[in-house]
Amino acid sequence: MHKREFLRTLGGASLGALLTPSQLLAFEQENPASLAPRDDLWSELRAQYRVPTDFIHLEHGYYSMQATPVLEAFIQHVRDVNAVSSRYMRTVQVENKARVRGKLAALAGCTPDELIITRNTTESMDTVISGFDWKAGDEAVMSVHDYGAMIEHFALMERRYGIVNRMVQVPIDPASDDEIVETYARAITPKTRLLMVCHLINITGQVLPIRKICDMAHARGVQVMVDGAHAFAQLDYRIPDLDCDYYGASLHKWLGAPLGAGILYVRKDRIRALWPLFGDRNFADDDIRKLNHTGTHPVHTDLAIENAIAFHEQIGITKKQERLRWLQQYWTTKAREIPRVRLYTPRDPARTGAIANVGIDGMNPGTLAKTLMERYRIWTVAINTAGVSGVRVTPQLFTTTTELDQLVTALRELAAG
Numbered sequence: 001m002h003k004r005e006f007l008r009t010l011g012g013a014s015l016g017a018l019l020t021p022s023q024l025l026a027f028e029q030e031n032p033a034s035l036a037p038r039d040d041l042w043s044e045l046r047a048q049y050r051v052p053t054d055f056i057h058l059e060h061g062y063y064s065m066q067a068t069p070v071l072e073a074f075i076q077h078v079r080d081v082n083a084v085s086s087r088y089m090r091t092v093q094v095e096n097k098a099r100v101r102g103k104l105a106a107l108a109g110c111t112p113d114e115l116i117i118t119r120n121t122t123e124s125m126d127t128v129i130s131g132f133d134w135k136a137g138d139e140a141v142m143s144v145h146d147y148g149a150m151i152e153h154f155a156l157m158e159r160r161y162g163i164v165n166r167m168v169q170v171p172i173d174p175a176s177d178d179e180i181v182e183t184y185a186r187a188i189t190p191k192t193r194l195l196m197v198c199h200l201i202n203i204t205g206q207v208l209p210i211r212k213i214c215d216m217a218h219a220r221g222v223q224v225m226v227d228g229a230h231a232f233a234q235l236d237y238r239i240p241d242l243d244c245d246y247y248g249a250s251l252h253k254w255l256g257a258p259l260g261a262g263i264l265y266v267r268k269d270r271i272r273a274l275w276p277l278f279g280d281r282n283f284a285d286d287d288i289r290k291l292n293h294t295g296t297h298p299v300h301t302d303l304a305i306e307n308a309i310a311f312h313e314q315i316g317i318t319k320k321q322e323r324l325r326w327l328q329q330y331w332t333t334k335a336r337e338i339p340r341v342r343l344y345t346p347r348d349p350a351r352t353g354a355i356a357n358v359g360i361d362g363m364n365p366g367t368l369a370k371t372l373m374e375r376y377r378i379w380t381v382a383i384n385t386a387g388v389s390g391v392r393v394t395p396q397l398f399t400t401t402t403e404l405d406q407l408v409t410a411l412r413e414l415a416a417g
Helices: 005-009 021-029 039-046 066-084 085-092 093-108 120-131 146-163 177-185 210-218 299-315 315-333 365-376 401-416
Strands: 115-120 139-143 164-170 192-198 222-228 248-250 263-268 342-344 356-360 381-385 386-393
Touching: 005 342, 066 085, 066 299, 085 093, 093 115, 093 263, 093 299, 120 146, 120 248, 120 263, 139 146, 146 164, 177 210, 177 263, 192 210, 210 222, 299 315, 315 342, 315 356, 315 401, 342 386, 342 401, 356 365, 356 401, 365 381, 365 386, 365 401
Parallel strands: 139 164, 139 192, 192 222, 222 248
Antiparallel strands: 115 263, 248 263, 342 356, 356 386, 381 386
């Protein structure tokens, strides 16, 4: 192959059939609801991952391991880019990233000129927060359940520009969408310019009615920025259907891409008004690429996103969503019946995804997480903030019911103690 041809196609090859013929047949023939509880089929998919054998991994929400074919492709990208080094960077780096960006946009349901590749959700959201032309007295609305890094960045804007940050408490087990929408509506004043909301709250696993919140906020002249870190590639939706103004997500969570990859969506009519974090005269004010001046960065990560998308699409988003929600419901339904055990996640399956949070009355979350790991070899993470006092439990597609039964047994024994 001619060198230029090699450079141009670097990273563009498909992963091919990642699932076995029997897996593909089952995935194609069964509907998502009937496939969700089929541990026998999902255990076959488990073989595509290097799952730890010395502990039960139930903290995939922070960083979900890449499937082995994606990991191997990523490693090969590192080798290939390293082999030609600066020539790759100075010739086809930009066009290859544009190709990947196009595939991400298709996955998100938006146009490529509304989306850029970032490093993670925090960078995406903070780009918007910093990019606003804030004036003293402007107000922003957010929840105590939002991710700390973004809340802290709003606090920085408060110190720098004199804006006012108004915090709400999202009901953990709401009776209706209206209850959630009204919670945000009550915090909005004539001075409110931006509302931040989680698509799926990372500490409780609650899925919020984003479209209804956006409709309410827009009717009051307020723009909406959505934290989709845990929703993208886990829930079945298209960003434009949410009618939000800004949307940030990480790709190392549910898409299974390498660390260091995220997206930022900005609705086309909102791009011009945003100030870039880094100066770049190469793009017009209404070109989203003005927000994407990254300097020299690990381009092999960008290339591996394409491989992660291929793996994700062979499984299918609807089947992923149903399996992950079913796994969460499988263990939380049992745990709710245990005395002294408290769930900080909605009962209604439609308001949830993979993540749930569980605590034991009278037991510190840190102690619970430590005991689960040391005594039962179950890996979780402690959460003790904003009225949530438990451990976050996040299974993956390949998590088995046997593993979740061990979690329920551990909770029952610890609650009885």
